[in-house]
Amino acid sequence: MPRLLYIESSPRKQRSASIEVAKVFISAWKSKHPGAVVDTLDVWNTPLPEFDGAVLDAKYAGIQGLPLTPEQDAAWTQIRSLASRFHEADLLLFSVPMWNFGIPYKLKHLIDVVSQKDLLFTFDERGLKGMLDGRAAVVIAAQGASRNRKEHQLAYMDTWCEMVGITEHHHILIEKTLFGPEVDTQAREDASLAAIALARQV
Numbered sequence: 244m245p246r247l248l249y250i251e252s253s254p255r256k257q258r259s260a261s262i263e264v265a266k267v268f269i270s271a272w273k274s275k276h277p278g279a280v281v282d283t284l285d286v287w288n289t290p291l292p293e294f295d296g297a298v299l300d301a302k303y304a305g306i307q308g309l310p311l312t313p314e315q316d317a318a319w320t321q322i323r324s325l326a327s328r329f330h331e332a333d334l335l336l337f338s339v340p341m342w343n344f345g346i347p348y349k350l351k352h353l354i355d356v357v358s359q360k361d362l363l364f365t366f367d368e369r370g371l372k373g374m375l376d377g378r379a380a381v382v383i384a385a386q387g388a389s390r391n392r393k394e395h396q397l398a399y400m401d402t403w404c405e406m407v408g409i410t411e412h413h414h415i416l417i418e419k420t421l422f423g424p425e426v427d428t429q430a431r432e433d434a435s436l437a438a439i440a441l442a443r444q445v
C-alpha cells in the first residue's frame with residue numbers, strides 16, 4: 244500500500260494557499276491510490292527537540308563513529324522516530340510558505356532534527372549518500388509576491404531533497420497570494436490544476 248508523508252508548514256491553516264493546494268494534491272493522489280495511507284506531520288503541532296545538549300553531542304558522536312552514552316541515546320530516540328516516518332513513506336509532500344525568501348523556521352527545525360548521518364544520509368571521504376533514494380518528493384510552495392530575487396525556498400528544498408537521495412522532486416508554485424483576492428484565487432486555482440495533474444503522475 245503506498246504511503247505519503249505530508250509535512251505541513253503553514254500556521255495559517257484555513258487561509259493558507261500552500262495547504263489548500265496540498266489538500267487538492269492529496270485528494271487526487273488518494274483517488275489514484277485507493278487505500279493509500281497519508282501520515283500528516285504538522286510542524287506547528289509536533290513537538291521537536293531543541294538541538295543542543297545531549298542531542299547535539301549525540302550528533303557529533305555519531306559523525307565520529309563513537310558509541311552513544313545512555314543519555315545521548317535517549318535524546319536520539321525522538322529523532323530516530325521522526326526520521327522513521329520519512330523512511331516509511333513512498334512519497335513526501337511538503338506545503339511550504341515563503342518566509343523572508345526562505346522557509347518557515349519550524350520546517351527548518353524539523354529538517355535540522357531529522358537530517359542526520361545514518362538516519363537520512365551517510366557520508367565518508369567520497370562524499371554524501373542520501374538514504375531516501377527511490378522515493379519522490381513534491382513541494383507546494385506559496386509566495387506572497389512573485390519573482391523573488393535569490394530565493395531560498397525552492398532552492399533550499401531542492402538541495403535538501405538531493406542531499407537525502409531523492410532525485411525525483413517536483414514543485415508547484417502559487418505566486419502573488421498578497422496581490423488581492425482575485426489574483427490570489429486565480430493563483431490557487433491554477434496551482435490546484437497543476438497539483439491534480441502531478442498527483443496522477445507521481
Ligand SMILES: Cc1cc2nc3c(=O)[nH]c(=O)nc-3n(C[C@H](O)[C@H](O)[C@H](O)COP(=O)(O)O)c2cc1C
Nearest residue numbers: 253259260261340341342343344385386387388420
Ligand atoms: C513571516 C513572513 C515572511 C514572509 N516573507 C515573504 C517573502 O520573503 N517573499 C514573499 O513573496 N512573500 C512573503 N511572505 C508572504 C507569504 O509567502 C504568503 O502570505 C504565502 O501565501 C504564505 O503561504 P501560506 O498561504 O501557505 O501560509 C511572508 C509571510 C510571512 C508571514
